[in-house]
Amino acid sequence: MDFQLIWESLPLLWQGTLITLQLSVVTIVVSTLVSIPLSILRTDKRWYIYGPLEIFSQVFRGTPLMVQLFIVYYGLAQIDFLRQSWAWVYLRQAYWCALITFTLNTSAYLIHIFRGAIQAVPEGEIEAAHAFGLGAWARYRYVILPKAFLLALPSYGNELIKTVKRTSLASVITIADLTGVANMLVSRTFAPYEIFLTAAAIYLVFAWAANRAVHYMEHRLSHHMRPVTASSAAIEP
Amino acid sequence: MEWFYGWGPAIAMGALMTLEVAVTSAVLGVLLGLVATLASFSRMGALRWLVDVYSNIMRGIPQLVLILLAYYGSTVALTRLAELLGSGGNPVEIPPLAAGIFALALIVGGYTYPIFRGAIQAIPKGQIEAAKAFGLTPWQVFSLISWPQLLRYALPGLGNVWISTLKDTSLIAVIGLEELTRTSMLATSDTRRALFFYLTAGGIYLAMTLISGLILARLEKRAARGARR
Numbered sequence A: 001m002d003f004q005l006i007w008e009s010l011p012l013l014w015q016g017t018l019i020t021l022q023l024s025v026v027t028i029v030v031s032t033l034v035s036i037p038l039s040i041l042r043t044d045k046r047w048y049i050y051g052p053l054e055i056f057s058q059v060f061r062g063t064p065l066m067v068q069l070f071i072v073y074y075g076l077a078q079i080d081f082l083r084q085s086w087a088w089v090y091l092r093q094a095y096w097c098a099l100i101t102f103t104l105n106t107s108a109y110l111i112h113i114f115r116g117a118i119q120a121v122p123e124g125e126i127e128a129a130h131a132f133g134l135g136a137w138a139r140y141r142y143v144i145l146p147k148a149f150l151l152a153l154p155s156y157g158n159e160l161i162k163t164v165k166r167t168s169l170a171s172v173i174t175i176a177d178l179t180g181v182a183n184m185l186v187s188r189t190f191a192p193y194e195i196f197l198t199a200a201a202i203y204l205v206f207a208w209a210a211n212r213a214v215h216y217m218e219h220r221l222s223h224h225m226r227p228v229t230a231s232s233a234a235i236e237p
Numbered sequence B: 001m002e003w004f005y006g007w008g009p010a011i012a013m014g015a016l017m018t019l020e021v022a023v024t025s026a027v028l029g030v031l032l033g034l035v036a037t038l039a040s041f042s043r044m045g046a047l048r049w050l051v052d053v054y055s056n057i058m059r060g061i062p063q064l065v066l067i068l069l070a071y072y073g074s075t076v077a078l079t080r081l082a083e084l085l086g087s088g089g090n091p092v093e094i095p096p097l098a099a100g101i102f103a104l105a106l107i108v109g110g111y112t113y114p115i116f117r118g119a120i121q122a123i124p125k126g127q128i129e130a131a132k133a134f135g136l137t138p139w140q141v142f143s144l145i146s147w148p149q150l151l152r153y154a155l156p157g158l159g160n161v162w163i164s165t166l167k168d169t170s171l172i173a174v175i176g177l178e179e180l181t182r183t184s185m186l187a188t189s190d191t192r193r194a195l196f197f198y199l200t201a202g203g204i205y206l207a208m209t210l211i212s213g214l215i216l217a218r219l220e221k222r223a224a225r226g227a228r229r
Helices: A001-041 A049-064 A065-078 A080-084 A095-122 A124-133 A137-173 A178-189 A191-219 A232-234 B009-042 B045-060 B061-086 B098-122 B125-134 B138-175 B179-190 B194-223
Strands: none
Touching: A001 A049, A001 A095, A001 A137, A001 A178, A049 A095, A049 B009, A049 B194, A065 A080, A065 A095, A065 A137, A065 B138, A065 B179, A065 B194, A080 A191, A095 A137, A124 A137, A124 B179, A137 A178, A137 A191, A137 B045, A137 B061, A178 A191, A178 B061, A191 B045, A191 B061, B009 B045, B009 B098, B009 B138, B009 B194, B045 B098, B061 B098, B061 B138, B098 B138, B125 B138, B138 B194, B179 B194
């Protein structure tokens, strides 16, 4: 191990880490926001509503992300009317192509996860909400979605980690994310162990952080399900 | 018109290569996962810790990084080994196939270990005790009581890992293995029809994963026969 080399490559790896972080955060935020309404629609009983969503989810979950990335980055560039449209400003940039593809991909998984969680909300709770005279909005806002989110949390946490890992594919379409920078450094120094293991360690920190965040959220959101202890009873108003 | 602009046979070969790599890494990975599971029930604390660390690392770092590390890392290691043995200074190159399967098998092992462990823990202890009380030999306990249920509990998770592995083989294209994705890249640079070839590749992958899904659903149904609903 050449620690000098690791030390010297840290500033560049850090630049890549920032890109990885950026790609991951934008992907996670946008796809979470998009997936919640879409997963509600996915539970609809009409085929022309759930059908297209199911096909979207199946196609993006059933094909490799790399192929999806190539279709968006190299493939769409061959459609003339896209080249002439406003969308071309974005589609000709690798960064935007990566963001679009990652968001579509992660959304496909999240719709699947959230749909399952919504359907797993006990029927009795929904009936109770009906009996209380709650409208559709209030039912989702106060009864179904909070419960569904709690049920979905473990899978959601896994998906966060997978999203960070997915962004490593950005390096394949020339983006200098953590993996891209590492790969470039390896071809320059030919020290794969030093560089890749450092990059791997940085990814592990992300995975660990996502894990902690999910545990924390689980703890916070399941407050009402834990037995009351003397201290919690004293603090809660 | 020529079949797929003359690239039809190459794409078919690429698809076969994809299946080959996926099956090989899945089989090796499942064996690795089983070994890790056995180790995780060991009385040695260090061994249990090691297995946990291994699994967490495999699940925490991107598959692409591991594949690159396996490829370039083994090349460097083998070259140094060759230098030590004194066979000149020319670099020894590891075939991308070996590096790719090595990396994917490690990943599959890391993902299947918690699945097997969970499945074993899901089998009620009372059943094993009852079987022993009936005088069944350890092998009978395993083959008649544990194994059928293990399969039932583990199958959904294993199915997901298989489908992930199938898709992850596309990453080996980056180190130059001519599987489906790599072949599509070559066809694209030859014919300049990126959309056509990548959509074709996507369609073939989709067919593979959908058919896998159907087969897995049937297997799961079969494994769950006799289960209380």
